[in-house]
């Protein structure tokens with residue numbers, strides 16, 4: 001049996017008090033479950049809930065065989081580096097990075113002196129194979145999916161055990177996250193689904209039976225009635241949705257999802273509504289058809305408008321997401337986005353300032369034109385994304401920063417007009433448990 005510590009770094013650098021709005025580290029739950037099923041001892045430590053360095057140090061000193069760390073390309077990397085440094089300086093543990101940053105920037109991540117290995121792509125099988133080989137005293141450097149080796153074969157989701165949420169402190173998270181599918185059938189040029197061959201995966205899902213059982217088990221075990229389904233496009237498979245809807249309508253649950261406008265036809269929405277869906281986050285992105293084409297979004301302005309209107313008709317709340325400051329976008333096209341919001345009135349939403357993520361098609365576009373420069377170290381990567389989408393972090397648009405910020409302000413104001421009252425109403429409508437952390441999170445602007 002090996003001892004493994006899995007760490008979710010803090011999303012905010014220098015966090016000193018627990019973030020009451022922390023989100024469940026589902027990736028670590030999935031990996032931890034598979035390792036636990038194979039007889040290993042697992043501890044998941046979420047720095048967003050427990051930012052105390054001393055507490056972490058005490059754990060690190062227990063000399064785990066492996067310390068696995070998640071990485072998003074964001075300022076979260078500052079804490080990922082800090083945690084890895086603490087691990088290397090205070091234990092003999094093997095430090096392994098996984099998740100989106102390690103997957104999309106592998107060479108650079110491996111140059112970091114505090115990272116021993118990386119796992120690219122889905123972590124369950126690769127990490128398990130690593131741990132098992134190490135336990136037998138064998139080398140795992142040649143395993144597929146490890147470091148720069150060829151990608152590991154895609155996982156059959158139905159063969160995965162049910163995720164063991166007891167690995168985290170469920171009660172400390174205001175919201176319950178569920179994943180029933182991975183990947184997306186589309187390849188928008190700004191999204192992680194447009195990465196190169198090592199990372200891009202075809203869409204796959206839990207079967208209808210497994211998805212329903214997962215939701216049923218979780219709601220009865222944890223007495224939860226509300227969930228967020230984190231799938232990129234939960235309704236991608238309409239047949240599965242239809243079957244799920246039949247089963248879920250009697251479960252008395254509420255959930256919110258993300259999806260593209262083309263899944264918001266009345267028939268699909270009726271299945272969603274019956275199943276208990278109360279809010280859909282729609283990636284509208286822009287009110288300009290030229291910009292949508294540039295983003296390879298595969299949607300039309302009309303499709304987006306119809307999606308919002310259909311949701312209004314059927315009584316599902318719309319949370320519309322927009323991006324501004326996209327390369328080649330003009331002021332007139334920003335005005336088209338403003339007009340879209342004015343005409344279609346999504347219930348809630350946000351407009352964020354675009355920043356390209358590594359290895360996406362738009363990242364390559366900006367690199368080829370010299371608009372951005374590839375960072376040289378993990379610290380530099382962290383520094384490239386100092387905030388969320390509410391500031392101009394990277395200058396990739398020809399529109400002056402002040403003008404972009406003005407549009408950002410106006411758009412968000414227009415989208416969220418009367419938001420607080422509306423949000424309280426939504427909160428009640430979704431019948432979420434009156435958890436004060438959830439209320440705070442709902443009242444905070446979300447971009």
Ligand code: B12
Nearest residue numbers: 023024026027068069072073074076098099100119122123
């Ligand atoms: C839920 C979610 C969040 C949650 C965080 C959840 C959490 N606590 O982990 C919240 C809302 C907080 C969030 C925030 C952000 N997010 Co987010 N988020 C997601 C989302 C929708 C689902 C992630 C998930 O749970 N998937 C299900 C689990 C099972 O899969 P997984 O996480 O991929 O884990 C697998 C592998 O990655 C790997 N793995 C993961 N960790 C580890 C660790 C080890 C040691 C190993 C070996 C393997 C491994 O194995 C796991 C099992 O196969 C994804 C999109 C998506 N559908 O995946 C975006 C996504 C991950 N987010 C993204 C981004 C950009 C962000 C932000 C940076 C946005 C921003 N600018 O503010 C912020 C981060 C804030 C910050 N300050 O750093 C990008 C990441 C791109 C990138 N290159 O990093 C994604 C891919 C969205 C996108 N379309 O581009 N996010």
Ligand code: SF4
Nearest residue numbers: 184186188191193232
């Ligand atoms: S539809 Fe959404 S998840 Fe799929 S590639 Fe486009 S932005 Fe990404």
